[in-house]
Every structure is written in structure tokens, then in C-alpha cells.
Amino acid sequence: xxxxxxxxxxxxxxxxxxxxxxxxxxxxxxxxxxxxxxxxxxxxxxxxxxxxxxxxxxxxxxxxxxxxxxxxxxxxxxxxxxxxxxxxxxxxxxxxxxxxxxxxxxxxxxxxxxxxxxxxxxxxxxx
Numbered sequence: 001x002x003x004x005x006x007x008x009x010x011x012x013x014x015x016x017x018x019x020x021x022x023x024x025x026x027x028x029x030x031x032x033x034x035x036x037x038x039x040x041x042x043x044x045x046x047x048x049x050x051x052x053x054x055x056x057x058x059x060x061x062x063x064x065x066x067x068x069x070x071x072x073x074x075x076x077x078x079x080x081x082x083x084x085x086x087x088x089x090x091x092x093x094x095x096x097x098x099x100x101x102x103x104x105x106x107x108x109x110x111x112x113x114x115x116x117x118x119x120x121x122x123x124x125x126x127x
């Protein structure tokens with residue numbers, strides 16, 4: 001605990017969280033901007049596993065590229081990447097790395113990513 005004299009270990013602490021998405025304009029396929037955005041998507045998505053391991057920031061572990069966003073359509077290159085890298089039988093399942101599978105700690109990053117994906121799949125509700 002970071003603040004042992006300010007907080008009791010037995011009392012709950014109210015907190016808030018913010019969700020962020022990376023969104024872009026739906027550029028016309030074949031345009032230079034579409035090509036550049038495709039390069040960004042391919043570069044980022046191909047490095048997700050690496051970014052989720054040390055020495056990179058722990059917040060990368062919260063990245064959930066498979067999480068649906070109600071009312072939004074995934075960029076075609078991103079959807080193609082997801083389709084190519086996700087087995088059909090487990091397309092809706094959360095991505096669990098071998099390191100996350102071995103961890104049974106309560107602060108399990110894979111469990112948190114699964115929660116984020118579950119929350120993103122629910123109908124839009126007041127939070």
C-alpha cells in the first residue's frame with residue numbers, strides 16, 4: 001500500500017476510472033492517409049505483446065484491441081489484423097499471455113483486460 005497511514009486496509013476506497021479509445025477518420029482506401037493509418041495499425045498491433053511486458057509501462061497491459069465499442073466500426077486494417085491473429089473459435093475471448101496465465105495474483109493484468117473487454121461489450125450505460 002502506498003499510503004499506510006492514510007488508508008485502512010479493511011475499508012474500501014472509492015475511485016474513478018476513465019476509458020480511452022484510439023479513433024481515426026475513416027479515410028478512403030487507396031489514399032495516402034489510409035495507407036499511413038494502416039502502417040500505424042500494423043506497427044502498433046504487431047508490437048502489442050512486446051509493449052505489454054517490462055520494461056514498458058504497465059498501462060500497456062490494459063490495451064484491449066479485441067474489445068468492441070458500441071456504435072463504432074473498427075478500421076478495416078485493424079479488423080483484418082484481428083481476424084488474421086485470432087482463432088475463429090475464440091474470437092471473442094480475451095487475449096491471455098503465458099505470463100498472465102501463470103499469475104494467480106489478485107492484481108492479474110489479464111483479468112483486468114478481460115474486465116475491460118467485458119465492460120466495453122455491454123450496452124452503453126451511465127457510469
